Amino acid sequence: MATLAQVAQVAGVSPSTVSYVLSGKRAISAPTRERVQQAIEALGYHPNAGARALAGKRSQIIALVVPLRTDVYVPVMMEIALAVTTAARRHGYDVLLLTNDEGPDGLRRVVGSGLAEGVILMDVQLDDPRIAVLQRTGTRAALIGLPADPSGLVCVDHDFARAGALCAEHLAELGHRDVAFIGCAPAVYRRHTGYAERTIAGFQEAARDSGLRVVHRPCEGTFEATAGAFAGILADVPETTGFVVQNEGCIGPLLSLLRASGRAVPEDASVVALCPEQLAEQHEPRLTAVTGPARELGDRAAELLMSQLHGRGGEEVALLRPVLTARGSSGPAKGPRPR
Amino acid sequence: MATLAQVAQVAGVSPSTVSYVLSGKRAISAPTRERVQQAIEALGYHPNAGARALAGKRSQIIALVVPLRTDVYVPVMMEIALAVTTAARRHGYDVLLLTNDEGPDGLRRVVGSGLAEGVILMDVQLDDPRIAVLQRTGTRAALIGLPADPSGLVCVDHDFARAGALCAEHLAELGHRDVAFIGCAPAVYRRHTGYAERTIAGFQEAARDSGLRVVHRPCEGTFEATAGAFAGILADVPETTGFVVQNEGCIGPLLSLLRASGRAVPEDASVVALCPEQLAEQHEPRLTAVTGPARELGDRAAELLMSQLHGRGGEEVALLRPVLTARGSSGPAKGPRPR
DNA sequence: TTGTATGCGTTATCAC
DNA sequence: GTGATAACGCATACAA
Numbered sequence: 001m002a003t004l005a006q007v008a009q010v011a012g013v014s015p016s017t018v019s020y021v022l023s024g025k026r027a028i029s030a031p032t033r034e035r036v037q038q039a040i041e042a043l044g045y046h047p048n049a050g051a052r053a054l055a056g057k058r059s060q061i062i063a064l065v066v067p068l069r070t071d072v073y074v075p076v077m078m079e080i081a082l083a084v085t086t087a088a089r090r091h092g093y094d095v096l097l098l099t100n101d102e103g104p105d106g107l108r109r110v111v112g113s114g115l116a117e118g119v120i121l122m123d124v125q126l127d128d129p130r131i132a133v134l135q136r137t138g139t140r141a142a143l144i145g146l147p148a149d150p151s152g153l154v155c156v157d158h159d160f161a162r163a164g165a166l167c168a169e170h171l172a173e174l175g176h177r178d179v180a181f182i183g184c185a186p187a188v189y190r191r192h193t194g195y196a197e198r199t200i201a202g203f204q205e206a207a208r209d210s211g212l213r214v215v216h217r218p219c220e221g222t223f224e225a226t227a228g229a230f231a232g233i234l235a236d237v238p239e240t241t242g243f244v245v246q247n248e249g250c251i252g253p254l255l256s257l258l259r260a261s262g263r264a265v266p267e268d269a270s271v272v273a274l275c276p277e278q279l280a281e282q283h284e285p286r287l288t289a290v291t292g293p294a295r296e297l298g299d300r301a302a303e304l305l306m307s308q309l310h311g312r313g314g315e316e317v318a319l320l321r322p323v324l325t326a327r328g329s330s331g332p333a334k335g336p337r338p339r
Numbered sequence: 340m341a342t343l344a345q346v347a348q349v350a351g352v353s354p355s356t357v358s359y360v361l362s363g364k365r366a367i368s369a370p371t372r373e374r375v376q377q378a379i380e381a382l383g384y385h386p387n388a389g390a391r392a393l394a395g396k397r398s399q400i401i402a403l404v405v406p407l408r409t410d411v412y413v414p415v416m417m418e419i420a421l422a423v424t425t426a427a428r429r430h431g432y433d434v435l436l437l438t439n440d441e442g443p444d445g446l447r448r449v450v451g452s453g454l455a456e457g458v459i460l461m462d463v464q465l466d467d468p469r470i471a472v473l474q475r476t477g478t479r480a481a482l483i484g485l486p487a488d489p490s491g492l493v494c495v496d497h498d499f500a501r502a503g504a505l506c507a508e509h510l511a512e513l514g515h516r517d518v519a520f521i522g523c524a525p526a527v528y529r530r531h532t533g534y535a536e537r538t539i540a541g542f543q544e545a546a547r548d549s550g551l552r553v554v555h556r557p558c559e560g561t562f563e564a565t566a567g568a569f570a571g572i573l574a575d576v577p578e579t580t581g582f583v584v585q586n587e588g589c590i591g592p593l594l595s596l597l598r599a600s601g602r603a604v605p606e607d608a609s610v611v612a613l614c615p616e617q618l619a620e621q622h623e624p625r626l627t628a629v630t631g632p633a634r635e636l637g638d639r640a641a642e643l644l645m646s647q648l649h650g651r652g653g654e655e656v657a658l659l660r661p662v663l664t665a666r667g668s669s670g671p672a673k674g675p676r677p678r
Numbered sequence: 679t680t681g682t683a684t685g686c687g688t689t690a691t692c693a694c
Numbered sequence: 695g696t697g698a699t700a701a702c703g704c705a706t707a708c709a710a
Contacts, residue, residue: 001451003687014697019689029695046451050392051687054702059389064436068421075413082407085436094454097403097424097436112340112385114703115433342703353681358705368679390703393686453687 002043011039022047053114062088062305063096063116065107065130067123073248076276076294077122080144083298084120091306093117104133111139118305120144124155126194142305144297146194150317154308156300158292159319160195161202164244166290166324167272168203171242172210174270175333179212179242180233182226182250186218199246199274215240221249223256230257241333246274255283266331277325285328292322341382350378361386392453401427401644402435402455404446404469406462412587415615415633416461419483422637423459430645432456443472450478457644459483463494465533481644483636485533489656493647495640497631498658499534500541503583505629505663506611507542510581511549513609514672518551518581519572521565521589525557538585538613554579560588562595569596580672585613594622605670616664624667631661 004022008015013032020026021036028036039045053059064084066077085095096116098106107130110116117140121130124145131153134141143155171179181203183189184196200216207214215237217229229250233240243258245251251273255265263269265285273280273289280289300318307313343361347354352371359365360375367375378384392398403423405416424434435455437445446469449455456479460469463484470492473480482494510518520542522528523535539555546553554576556568568589572579582597584590590612594604602608604624612619612628619628639657646652 001453005687015688016690016698017696020696023689025690027695032695044451046448046453048393048687049452049454050389050398051702052452052689053389054387054393054686054704055688055690057689057702061435066421074417078413078417081436082405082438085438086440089438089441094449095436096400097420097434099421099424099428101425102428109385110433112383113388113391114340114385115388343705344703354704355682355706356680359680362705364706366679371680387703389688390686391705393688393702394704394706396686396705 001048002045004045004047007036007039007043007045010043011035057114059115059117060092061094061096061116062302062309063098063107063110063119065098065100065119065121068100072123073276073279075278079294080122080298080301083295084302087299087302088306091302093306093309104130107133107139108137111137118142118309120301120305126192140305140308142301142308144301146317148192148194150315152315154304154313154316156297156304156318156320158195158297158322160198160322161205162319163274163290163292163322164199164201164203165206166322167244167274168206168210168212168214170272170288170324170326170330171244171270171333172207172212174242174330176242176270177211177213177333178237178240179207179214179244180237180240181214181216181244181246182229182233182254183216183218183246185220185247189218196246203244212242213237219247219250221247223253226250226253227257230254230261234261241269242330243269243271244274245271248273248275248279251275251279251283251287265329268334270330270333272324272330280325280327283329288325288327288330290322290324293320296320340387341384343384343386346375346378346382346384349382350374396453398454398456399431400433400435400455401641401648402437402446402449402458404437404439404458404460407438407440411462412615412618414617418633419461419637419640422634423641426638426641427645430641432645443469446472446478447476450476457481457648459640459644465531479644479647481640481647483640485656487531487533489654491654493643493652493655495636495643495657495659497534497636497661499537499661500544501658502613502629502631502661503538503540503542504545505661506583506613507545507549507551507553509611509627509663509665509669510583510609511546511551513581513669515581515609516550516552516672517576517579518546518553518583519576519579520553520555520583520585521568521572521593522555522557522585524559524586528557535585542583551581552576558586558589560586562592565589565592566596569593569600573600580608581669582608582610583613584610587612587614587618590614590618590622590626604668607673609669609672611663611669619664619666622668627664627666627669629661629663632659635659 004018005015008018021028088095119141122144124143126148128147146155146157188196215233219225219229258269273287277291280287343357344354347357360367427434458480461483463482465487467486485494485496527535554572558564558568597608612626616630619626
């Protein structure tokens with residue numbers, strides 16, 4: 001493979017000139033630049049990445065750490081990952097794919113070796129152990145997800161409180177008065193996973209402002225659990241006409257249960273889901289859903305990391321606005337059902 | 340950050356000794372090895388990736404090229420990607436994530452710069468333009484998917500012919516005599532996309548051996564197209580009791596159409612799908628399905644690439660055996676329906 | 679079993 | 695506007 005020195009020889013200039021043509025870090029006369037470009041072309045020259053990283057102290061690589069356990073909806077993860085690499089390429093960076101099975105050591109390795117200049121962490125937990133590593137090593141990073149203490153960190157996440165609020169506002173506007181929020185698994189709340197609590201908090205605040213009466217039931221994503229929650233809700237508040245679901249596993253069961261109980265959707269009961277578009281489109285009827293912009297999550301994370309690598313920016317929490325897409329599962333509230 | 344030279348100094352040995360302790364390429368006495376290890380530990384030393392790549396001419400990185408167009412079922416792509424990185428890590432390699440929007444130039448860049456030692460291409464097409472680049476640059480590679488001319492290449496793919504055969508054999512064993520194969524979109528066959536043709540060929544051969552009568556209808560993945568194909572099949576062969584679907588978009592419509600025509604699944608009609616497990620589990624009833632092992636696809640591709648990077652192996656086409664998982668959608672054939 | 683010396687291909691500092 | 699040249703941190707051929 002051709003080297004910079006060979007290019008210089010062919011172009012009849014010194015190696016440093018070639019280097020400067022490439023980096024643009026000093027003025028080069030048009031004719032020499034031209035000759036160098038041609039030599040590069042002719043030799044099919046590509047600067048050696050290793051040498052570049054060694055001499056320049058920058059690898060032009062960032063690491064993207066994806067979770068192994070498929071807790072997140074997989075297509076969404078993929079969308080984020082692709083958005084990250086696309087954004088990184090815009091800045092001349094490549095992306096190293098790390099899984100979490102190496103644990104925090106994987107991070108140490110890639111930043112300690114200078115392989116990656118910075119890191120993007122997906123699916124960050126409230127008390128994520130990787131954060132300590134980042135801080136101890138002074139690693140530039142952007143987190144996707146909001147940890148318990150984001151001070152000093154750069155984070156991007158969905159605005160879950162706003163997502164919850166959108167659900168409440170939508171149902172209120174349709175004239176619903178009694179609504180049920182079928183939430184995440186109890187364990188998720190106990191773990192204080194952040195997003196679950198932020199969502200219900202936003203929902204309840206907006207519900208209060210709109211005069212909605214709310215029943216909140218955490219729920220496992222199984223048919224049995226959903227059936228239990230459903231029965232409980234109707235026992236407590238038989239007039240319930242609005243349902244919000246956050247646990248994806250409860251969506252199918254809930255629709256079945258509504259049907260089985262003789263409630264037509266959206267005529268007798270409205271359903272709003274907190275889930276990705278693809279899932280919302282998959283049900284019958286299509287679900288009115290609140291979705292966060294997955295692509296933008298990746299894009300923003302990458303951009304924020306790039307800023308840091310260029311010495312700009314610092315501590316920042318970016319909450320991305322979710323959007324509610326009205327589909328077939330929500331409609332105007334009916335009067336109370338006869339007991 | 341600590342350097343090898345500093346480690347050497349702390350350990351009281353020469354730099355080369357440290358290097359050899361790390362690489363294991365020459366015998367080191369237990370005591371010196373011990374001292375070096377401790378110095379490494381104490382300094383938190385990580386070998387510099389750039390320097391290593393430069394001096395050793397090996398980056399310990401492979402590139403994984405994922406398709407941008409989400410033609411393939413996304414969770415399957417992700418599974419493959421994760422399997423690749425996991426396998427690569429076993430061999431001390433990291434994975435660079437490339438999207439296809441740079442086109443073949445992306446390949447030139449990462450191999451030309453010595454960034455990646457080898458490449459894994461996902462979703463390889465019959466006449467994939469990237470293959471020419473690989474050959475011209477002499478790049479070590481493993482392809483996931485089978486191109487028209489795999490000579491000189493290392494490829495991994497599902498054994499689609501076997502997948503087709505499994506469907507036929509399963510239906511034959513259940514006593515079905517007349518079966519319909521609802522295939523890929525006509526354009527896919529016209530494009531000679533390989534897998535579609537291999538599947539139907541395997542299906543037809545096995546059907547012949549089992550004495551099955553076959554109707555093959557290519558079909559777009561829409562409800563309307565499926566309805567048309569369905570009507571056509573029943574018009575041609577009203578006694579059809581077995582259905583095989585390859586186009587994922589036809590699965591839902593087919594189930595609806597069977598129900599609407601008064602055919603119970605699996606009592607009156609059996610359905611076998613060629614699709615990922617996750618999709619098969621998503622329908623009611625759960626679908627008997629033939630699935631290729633996605634994880635293994637990634638794992639094998641990575642292993643085959645590693646072999647090449649270590650000077651072993653060469654031209655090879657590995658076809659992975661698909662498996663049929665019987666679920667609720669297939670059962671014993673009934674006698675012919677009354678006309 | 680260990681040490682010495684050279685080169686890998688760039689970047690960047692100095693000099694002209 | 696351009697050319698020498700010294701790092702950069704490691705691997706390895708050569709010595710001892």
